[in-house]
Structures are given as C-alpha cells and as structure tokens.
Amino acid sequence: MVSNPHNTLTQIAINSLDDLRHYLVVIDPVVYQSALELLSGSTIGQHTRHIIEFYNCLLDQNGSNDIPVINYAKRVRDIRIESAPAYALACLSRICDQLMEIDLEKQCYLDCEEHGQKDLKVLSTIERELIYNIEHTIHHLAIVKIALKVTAPAIDLPEHFGVAPSTIHHRQESCAQ
Numbered sequence: 001m002v003s004n005p006h007n008t009l010t011q012i013a014i015n016s017l018d019d020l021r022h023y024l025v026v027i028d029p030v031v032y033q034s035a036l037e038l039l040s041g042s043t044i045g046q047h048t049r050h051i052i053e054f055y056n057c058l059l060d061q062n063g064s065n066d067i068p069v070i071n072y073a074k075r076v077r078d079i080r081i082e083s084a085p086a087y088a089l090a091c092l093s094r095i096c097d098q099l100m101e102i103d104l105e106k107q108c109y110l111d112c113e114e115h116g117q118k119d120l121k122v123l124s125t126i127e128r129e130l131i132y133n134i135e136h137t138i139h140h141l142a143i144v145k146i147a148l149k150v151t152a153p154a155i156d157l158p159e160h161f162g163v164a165p166s167t168i169h170h171r172q173e174s175c176a177q
Contacts, residue, residue: 009104013130014096016137017055019162020048021092023148023155024085031151032085044147045082047140052081052088054136055095058129062102069121070129071111102126138164 023044032045039047053075061070080087104127112120142162148155160168 009127009130009134010099010102013055013099013134013137016134016141017051017092017096019137019141019158019160020051021089022157022161023144023152024048024089024092026155027085027148027152029083029085033083034151036147036151038150039143039147043082044144044151045085045088047144047147048085048088049078049081051137051140052091052095053077054133055099056091058126058133059095059098059102062106062108062126067107067109069109069111070124071113073111073114099130102130104130135164138162 027044032048033043035041035043054072057072057075058070061074062068078091081091082088104125106126108124108126108129109121110124110129112122145157145162148157
C-alpha cells in the first residue's frame, strides 16, 4: 500500500506538536511562566504560545478566501497559552483535530509585508506552510529543551525532542559507520 504524502505530512505535524505534551502535562505553572535570563527574559510558556499561534494563523487564516493570505505577524497573542499549561494542551488538541481536515493542496499567499515592502505576497501552498510550521516547532522546541534542562531537569524528554530530522538521520548514519 502506498502512503498518502498528505496524511504523512499531517501526521508529522501532529507528532511534532505532541512533543509539547511531554512537558505541558508535568511542568509546574510557576516554572512555565518564569522569565529566564537564559532565554533573554522570555519564558517556556511564551515559546509554547509562539508555536501554537503560528499553527492557529495557518488554520484560522486558511479559510478566509479561495486563495487565503497567511500572515504570521497578524497572530492573536493569547496570554492564557503562555500562563496555563492545561490551556495550552487544550489548544494543541484543537489544532491536531483541525489538521486532520486541512486541504494541503490549496494554494495560498504568504504575506511578508513585515519585511519592509508593502504588498509583498509570495505564492505558496498550505502544504508548504505546514512544513514551515513543523520546522518552526522543532526550532522552538530546541530552545524549550535548553530551558527545561536548567529549570526542570526531572522532566523526561525523548531523545528526538527539538532535534531536526536531518540531524537525527545524520547521527544515525555516523553511528552506523
């Protein structure tokens, strides 16, 4: 049986989001909300919020037009996500449910106006934007991992947490040699 690449990509996105659950289900809310010098004053909760809000942008702005315009700078900054791990978990569940229904082949525009040029829109697809969100999630999980090792070392994280798939593959190849 040939796998459907769209279902595979959706599952990869859901798996990357599931990594947030490793800490959200056990983290002390005080640690989650604490400003860390290591993170230039930001918090684990703020990085979590940032990940979730990028997915929310993709999903919420996706339905706006026949060819929607996705603008990650116009995200709704929901303070509850960065202050309450349980609320962040509920947001993750909603996102994962919505990802199962998304049309990855749909064209969209990526609004890049925040880069300084008015009306700078790049043609993309929902599939490409989902890939971007997966990579964005991994990047922020790498930052969260550093913070967790310092503030909550007892939280058990999987070896792949915050590590790019290409790095995992490279490590596996190096060990095999």
